[in-house]
Amino acid sequence: xxxxxxxxxxxxxxxxxxxxxxxxxxxxxxxxxxxxxxxxxxxxxxxxxxxxxxxxxxxxxxxxxxxxxxxxxxxxxxxxxxxxxxxxxxxxxxxxxxxxxxxxxxxxxxxxxxxxxxxxxxxxxxxxxxxxxxxxxxxxxxxxxxxxxxxxxxxxxxxxxxxxxxxxxxxxxxxxxxxxxxxxxxxxxxxxxxxxxxxxxxxxxxxxxxxxxxxxxxxxxxxxxxxxxxxxxxxxxxxxxxxxxxxxxxxxxxxxxxxxxxxxxxxxxxxxxxxxxxxxxxxxxxxxx
Amino acid sequence: xxxxxxxxxxxxxxxxxxxxxxxxxxxxxxxxxxxxxxxxxxxxxxxxxxxxxxxxxxxxxxxxxxxxxxxxxxxxxxxxxxxxxxxxxxxxxxxxxxxxxxxxxxxxxxxxxxxxxxxxxxxxxxxxxxxxxxxxxxxxxxxxxxxxxxxxxxxxxxxxxxxxxxxxxxxxxxxxxxxxxxxxxxxxxxxxxxxxxxxxxxxxxxxxxxxxxxxxxxxxxxxxxxxxxxxxxxxxxxxxxxxxxxxxxxxxxxxxxxxxxxxxxxxxxxxxxxxxxxxxxxxxxxxxxxxxxxxxxxxxxxxxxxxxxxxxxxxxx
Amino acid sequence: xxxxxxxxxxxxxxxxxxxxxxxxxxxxxxxxxxxxxxxxxxxxxxxxxxxxxxxxxxxxxxxxxxxxxxxxxxxxxxxxxxxxxxxxxxxxxxxxxxxxxxxxxxxxxxxxxxxxxxxxxxxxxxxxxxxxxxxxxxxxxxxxxxxxxxxxxxxxxxxxxxxxxxxxxxxxxxxxxxxxxxxxxxxxxxxxxxxxxxxxxxxxxxxxxxxxxxxxxxxxxxxxxxxxxxxxxxxxxxxxxxxxxxxxxxxxxxxxxxxx
Numbered sequence: 001x002x003x004x005x006x007x008x009x010x011x012x013x014x015x016x017x018x019x020x021x022x023x024x025x026x027x028x029x030x031x032x033x034x035x036x037x038x039x040x041x042x043x044x045x046x047x048x049x050x051x052x053x054x055x056x057x058x059x060x061x062x063x064x065x066x067x068x069x070x071x072x073x074x075x076x077x078x079x080x081x082x083x084x085x086x087x088x089x090x091x092x093x094x095x096x097x098x099x100x101x102x103x104x105x106x107x108x109x110x111x112x113x114x115x116x117x118x119x120x121x122x123x124x125x126x127x128x129x130x131x132x133x134x135x136x137x138x139x140x141x142x143x144x145x146x147x148x149x150x151x152x153x154x155x156x157x158x159x160x161x162x163x164x165x166x167x168x169x170x171x172x173x174x175x176x177x178x179x180x181x182x183x184x185x186x187x188x189x190x191x192x193x194x195x196x197x198x199x200x201x202x203x204x205x206x207x208x209x210x211x212x213x214x215x216x217x218x219x220x221x222x223x224x225x226x227x228x229x230x231x232x233x234x235x236x237x238x239x240x241x242x243x244x245x246x247x248x249x250x251x252x253x254x255x256x257x258x259x260x261x262x263x264x265x266x267x268x269x270x271x272x273x274x275x276x277x278x279x280x281x282x283x284x285x286x287x288x289x
Numbered sequence: 290x291x292x293x294x295x296x297x298x299x300x301x302x303x304x305x306x307x308x309x310x311x312x313x314x315x316x317x318x319x320x321x322x323x324x325x326x327x328x329x330x331x332x333x334x335x336x337x338x339x340x341x342x343x344x345x346x347x348x349x350x351x352x353x354x355x356x357x358x359x360x361x362x363x364x365x366x367x368x369x370x371x372x373x374x375x376x377x378x379x380x381x382x383x384x385x386x387x388x389x390x391x392x393x394x395x396x397x398x399x400x401x402x403x404x405x406x407x408x409x410x411x412x413x414x415x416x417x418x419x420x421x422x423x424x425x426x427x428x429x430x431x432x433x434x435x436x437x438x439x440x441x442x443x444x445x446x447x448x449x450x451x452x453x454x455x456x457x458x459x460x461x462x463x464x465x466x467x468x469x470x471x472x473x474x475x476x477x478x479x480x481x482x483x484x485x486x487x488x489x490x491x492x493x494x495x496x497x498x499x500x501x502x503x504x505x506x507x508x509x510x511x512x513x514x515x516x517x518x519x520x521x522x523x524x525x526x527x528x529x530x531x532x533x534x535x536x537x538x539x540x541x542x543x544x545x546x547x548x549x550x551x552x553x554x555x556x557x558x559x560x561x562x563x564x565x566x567x568x569x570x571x572x573x574x575x576x577x578x579x580x581x582x583x584x585x586x587x588x589x590x591x592x593x594x595x596x597x598x599x600x601x602x603x604x605x606x
Numbered sequence: 607x608x609x610x611x612x613x614x615x616x617x618x619x620x621x622x623x624x625x626x627x628x629x630x631x632x633x634x635x636x637x638x639x640x641x642x643x644x645x646x647x648x649x650x651x652x653x654x655x656x657x658x659x660x661x662x663x664x665x666x667x668x669x670x671x672x673x674x675x676x677x678x679x680x681x682x683x684x685x686x687x688x689x690x691x692x693x694x695x696x697x698x699x700x701x702x703x704x705x706x707x708x709x710x711x712x713x714x715x716x717x718x719x720x721x722x723x724x725x726x727x728x729x730x731x732x733x734x735x736x737x738x739x740x741x742x743x744x745x746x747x748x749x750x751x752x753x754x755x756x757x758x759x760x761x762x763x764x765x766x767x768x769x770x771x772x773x774x775x776x777x778x779x780x781x782x783x784x785x786x787x788x789x790x791x792x793x794x795x796x797x798x799x800x801x802x803x804x805x806x807x808x809x810x811x812x813x814x815x816x817x818x819x820x821x822x823x824x825x826x827x828x829x830x831x832x833x834x835x836x837x838x839x840x841x842x843x844x845x846x847x848x849x850x851x852x853x854x855x856x857x858x859x860x861x862x863x864x865x866x
Contacts, residue, residue, distance in 0.1 A: 033344070033398055081578055087585045091344050092542070094401065095534055098346075099577025102531050106571030114567075217527060221409060224402045232398070259417050266406040273399060461724050468723040468730065469709075469716050469737075476699050476710055482661075483697035487777055488685035488714040501720075543701070 003133035005254040006247070011139050013246020014146035015205055019219055020226035020238035021153060022197035027232060029166045029190035030183075033094040036077065036101035038220025040195060043104065044070045044202020045211035046112050049119040052207070059122045059207070067199035074195025078188055101216060108213035117211040122204075138207040145204055149197070150239055157235060166190060225269045231279020240280060245269070295463075298546050301553075302456055309445045322448045324556035325455040326512050331536040331552035332462055332545055333505025338534075339542035340466065341498045342478025344397050347388065347404035348533050350411040351503045353525030355381055355510025357415065360428045360520055365421055370435045370515060377511045378504050385503025389496040408530060416522045427521025434515050447516050454512050458505060462545050465501070474498045475543070531573045532558070538580055541587025550589050611670075612637050612781055612812045613658070618667035620657055627653045628836040631667070637780070640803055640813045642823040642844075645833035646856055651816045652694055654833065655785055658814075659691045660684045671781070686714045690779035692770045694786050700759025704750060704769050707758050708741035711776025744772040749798060763790040771799070781812045788819040800826045824848070832856070 019041055026034045047069050051062035081100055085093060123137035135143075157163035168175070169186045202211075223238075226245045230237030248268060252261040272280070308321055334348040358377040362368040368376075388407055393400060415422050422428070434441040434450045441447045465471050473494050476484040481491055514520050532555065540551030562569045584591045611634035619629040628650040635641055643651050656662040658669060660681030669676050671687060679687075699707050716737070722730045745751040748768040753761060758769060767790055774782060782803075788796045796819065803813050804826055817823050823830065823844075830847040832840040834856040840847050847853055 027398070033401060081582065084582055085585075087581075089342075090397070091338070091342055092538075092581060092585055094344055095538060096578060096581045098531065098534060099574045099581065102570045102574030103578055104574070106568065106574055109567050109570060217409075221402075221405055224398075225406070228399060228402055260414070262413050263410040266410050270403055270406060273403075277399065464723060464726065465720075468734070469713070469718045470720065470723060472699075472702065472706055472710050473713070475702055479699035479701050480697045482693070483699055483773075484710075485661075485681045486685060486691060486693070486697060487711045487773065488682050489710075490680070490682045 001132075001254065003131050005250045007130075007133045007135050007139075009247035009250030010243065011135070011143050011146075011208070011246070012250055013243035014143055014150075015201055015242075016222050016226045016245050017239045017242025018146050018149055018197050018201040019223040020230070020242045021150075022194035022201075023220070023223040024227040024232060024238050025166070025197075026190045026194050027227065029169060030187040031090060032082070032187070033090070033097065033224075034194070035094065035097040035220055036104055036216075037194060037198060037223060038218065039101045039104040039108070039216035040070055040074055040198035041202040041205070041219045042211075042213060042216035043073065043108060044199045045119075045206040045215065046108055046117070046202075046213065048203040048206040049117045049211040050112075052119050053117070059120075063122075063200075063203040066203040067196060070199035070202065071192060071195040074191050074198065075188065078191035082187065082191075083184060101220070105213060105216055108216075112211075112213050114213060119206040119211055121207045136208060138204075142204045142208055145200065149200060154235070162189065166193075221266075225266070228273060229269055229280055231281045234279065234281045237279055237281055244280070295546050298459065298549065301550070302452075302459070305455075306449075306452055309448060315444045318444045318448045320557070320560055322451045322516050323513075324553045325451050326509050326516060327533070327536065327556045328549050328552040329455055329458040329512070330506055330509035331533050331540070331548050332458060333502045333509065334533050335537045335540065335543065335545060335548040336462065336465075336474065336505065337499055337502035339537055339544065339548065340471065340478065341474040341495070341502075342542075343393075343495065343499070344401040345404045345499065345502075346401060346530055346534070347407045347503075348506050349525045349527075349530040350404075350408040351381055351385065351506035352510040352513070352529065353411055353415065353520075353522075354384060354503075355507030356514040356520045356525070357422065357428070357510075358507070359511045360423075360431050360514045361421060363432050363515075364428055364430055370432060371437075374511055377507050381503045381507025381510075382500045385500035386496050388503075389499035390492070393492055393495045393499075408527075412522050412526050415525075423521070425522060427519060429519045431514050431518045431520070433518065441515075451512050451516055454508065458508065459545070459549055462505070466545055470497075470501075478543070528569055528573070531570070531577070535573055535577050535580075538577060539588045541590040544587060544590055547587055547589035547593070551587070611635060612672055613814075614668075614670040614673075615658070616668050616670075618654070618657060618664050618669060620653060620662065620664050620666075626836050628657070628664075628833075631833075631836075631838055633831050633838065633841055635781070635812050635814060637812050638807055638810050639828050640807045640815065640826050642827035642830045643814060643816045643833060644818070644820075644823065644830060648835075649833040649856075650836040651833055652785060653836075655691065655783055655814075655816055659689060659783055685777055685779075688778070688780040689783065690774040690777045690781070691783035692767070692774050692785055692787060694789075696766045696770050698758040698766055698770060698773070700757065702758055703755050704745060704758050704761065704765075704772075705738065705741050705754040707769055708744050708772050708776050709737045711744075711773040712737055712740070714777060741776065744775055745769075747775070747802065748772045749795075764792065764795060767791065768795070768799070771802075775806075779811065782806070782814070784813070784815045784817075786816055786818065788817055788822050796822050797825075 023034060023037045026032050026037065044066050048062055048066040051057045051065055052059060077100060085096065121136060121138040122141050125137050127134045127136045128140055157167055166186060166189060222245060226241035227238050229244060230239065230241030245265065249261055249265050252264050256264065305321065309318060330348060330352050337343050337345045355377045358380050359373040362373045362376060363370055388403065416425050418424060419426065433447060441450050473489055476489060477494060477498065484491060536552040536555045537548055539555060540548030558572065562572055580588060613635040616632050618631040620627050631654060643654065645651055653662060657664045660679055664677065671689065676684060699710060716733070718730055718733060742751060742754060745754055748771055750765050750768050753765060758766065761769065767787060771787060787799060791799065800822060807813055815823065815827065827844055829842060830844055831838060832847060832853050839852045839856060840850045
């Protein structure tokens with residue numbers, strides 16, 4: 001049982017990590033708390049479901065099209081609803097993303113209803129076993145892909161000029177502007193990247209668990225928690241935070257209580273942040289006032 | 290901003306007091322009563338979110354806290370209603386302080402997370418505990434407002450009790466805003482460095498504002514429980530959170546009178562969307578997006594400014 | 607260290623990553639005097655001010671306020687103990703009126719309890735009235751009483767800076783730290799400010815001004831501390847300092863490299 005929980009927790013944790021990366025990139029790159037991020041993941045699960053179950057497209061095609069669709073939506077949201085914003089107040093922008101997320105959830109409910117939908121697996125065949133733990137083939141694909149994505153993200157941010165520009169803009173917006181990095185371009189780039197990550201996460205999760213219009217809030221809450229738990233200022237933050245969160249959720253569900261796993265995990269996050277306000281990977285911050 | 294009250298708002302309250310005389314329909318009274326309850330909730334939310342500028346999304350949970358405290362105490366433990374009120378208010382104050390303290394040590398993002406998490410924790414805990422808290426079925430048979438021998442059995446009495454609550458809430462908030470407490474709250478939004486520079490301890494100030502706002506939210510919950518005489522977890526979920534945020538945005542962040550008006554108007558929304566169930570998130574979300582893009586300072590303040598400009602032009606000519 | 611000094615810095619140092627912003631800073635400030643802190647750009651003047659006022663912690667050395675070590679004190683606590691400051695970029699409450707900004711300055715001296723506010727007790731109304739009167743008076747002192755009911759965020763830059771001084775004065779400080787108060791002020795306004803500071807120092811307040819405006823400084827400062835690359839390179843009476851070769855070189859170097 002322990003091993004099974006470890007496997008479940010790791011795959012759950014990796015999904016949370018990917019979603020958290022998307023959330024963190026927007027938060028650091030454009031200083032926007034994107035409440036709607038979870039809805040992009042939910043949208044991805046639903047689009048994948050429709051493409052693979054309703055239109056019966058082969059899995060790889062469905063995944064690729066899902067990712068493209070979500071990227072398009074993400075970029076459209078950025079251009080149509082975020083770029084025209086006239087206020088500087090981050091609270092108002094955050095409320096705007098709450099509105100965008102709610103609007104997206106409403107549209108998803110209209111198009112797919114409230115039901116929990118099950119998509120066909122990515123790879124057919126019996127589940128894989130290791131000792132007395134097993135994982136579905138789709139789950140295995142999920143784990144491998146997530147790890148690959150994390151590595152890719154690291155390379156993008158440390159090796160490519162584009163990635164470095166985004167990091168620079170996150171750390172010092174004024175200096176970045178002087179070097180020629182425009183705020184609008186940065187925001188476009190981070191939303192593109194966030195859409196990509198949300199699309200990947202959703203398309204991979206749908207065949208392993210389910211697709212549902214109501215899952216957005218949970219995704220964004222977990223993404224937010226994972227990003228903060230790992231530390232917003234640290235690249236590895238979402239990875240660490242996501243894994244901790246996923247493992248904790250799996251262990252709580254397995255050994256303590258499945259019904260109360262959500263509140264317990266959230267309370268743990270709150271308590272941890274009390275002790276380590278800047279995240280698990282940083283030291284306690286300097287108190288200013 | 291002085292501690293005095295606005296005449297248009299007082300006129301509005303007088304009109305609302307006369308409502309039961311103008312209509313015999315119990316449906317109208319219920320809608321109006323709920324509108325007043327949401328107005329209290331929205332104004333409490335406005336205090337922490339608008340006036341003090343803090344990203345707190347816990348209002349639905351405090352609303353629920355007040356409602357459940359009084360519902361459980363009065364139905365399962367037979368507490369008299371005049372006693373459950375101070376208990377519910379104190380409990381809201383204490384929980385508000387406890388929640389705020391860790392949440393406010395560092396950044397604004399953290400407060401948003403903690404408050405959303407608190408909302409989620411509240412609804413799942415209440416939903417999963419069928420015993421004392423009623424579970425997903427909720428709690429029914431909540432007694433009406435009682436004081437001594439008198440009990441608000443009929444719809445009109447219940448409406449007036451809520452009306453009195455709404456008036457008290459508005460007057461006390463207007464008074465608070467015009468006092469040093471209000472200035473401290475506004476300093477938190479405008480400049481934390483400036484607040485520190487006048488000797489304000491940011492954490493103490495934020496906890497105070499948080500706790501006081503929680504009292505208003507819990508008060509709205511208390512009124513809701515005895516007005517509807519039935520509560521369930523669905524009344525305190527994400528939809529309520531979003532709706533109240535819309536009320537604050539429409540009314541203008543920090544504008545108590547504007548939020549009161551905005552809340553009364555938007556409270557009518559659920560009555561229309563009732564016919565188009567499932568359209569609620571689209572309408573609430575769409576409304577938020579449109580207003581922030583077009584009138585970020587709020588619909589009510591924009592209307593007020595237009596009205597003033599019209600008056601000025603009329604005075605000149 | 608002189609025990610009767612109001613502010614005493616001994617070997618104060620602060621580094622950001624590997625760069626030493628300030629090091630080995632020592633000086634004493636006494637009541638009733640006006641001091642200037644000058645130096646080329648990047649010398650560490652604002653950092654030092656931030657350290658003194660508590661917005662940045664020092665890595666080494668000690669800071670004493672009237673003999674008490676205050677290194678661990680939060681910034682707001684230092685305000686409550688009589689240390690007030692203004693900022694290079696004004697930190698006003700933009701949505702509040704000028705009058706309300708100054709009224710906030712009385713925070714540490716206000717007695718309003720929630721109960722007296724909500725019940726509308728006479729003590730509340732009396733105190734509110736008194737706060738208004740005193741705030742209006744402070745606005746007159748800095749010459750902006752005509753703008754009492756204007757939102758602070760809409761005031762012109764020069765008026766905003768004067769408003770910030772008024773708000774700092776409302777905290778009733780015994781030590782006043784000003785960060786480039788003359789920026790955005792006309793010659794006449796700067797002269798008015800100078801006279802105000804001299805009036806305050808005659809009443810016993812200790813004033814420390816960070817400034818680039820040399821005529822202003824030479825007009826009012828009794829002693830000058832010169833900072834270059836984070837170190838004190840000269841301190842003493844104005845005449846001594848302005849003829850000190852190291853000071854001239856520090857400023858010449860700045861002129862040569864085109865900085866200013």
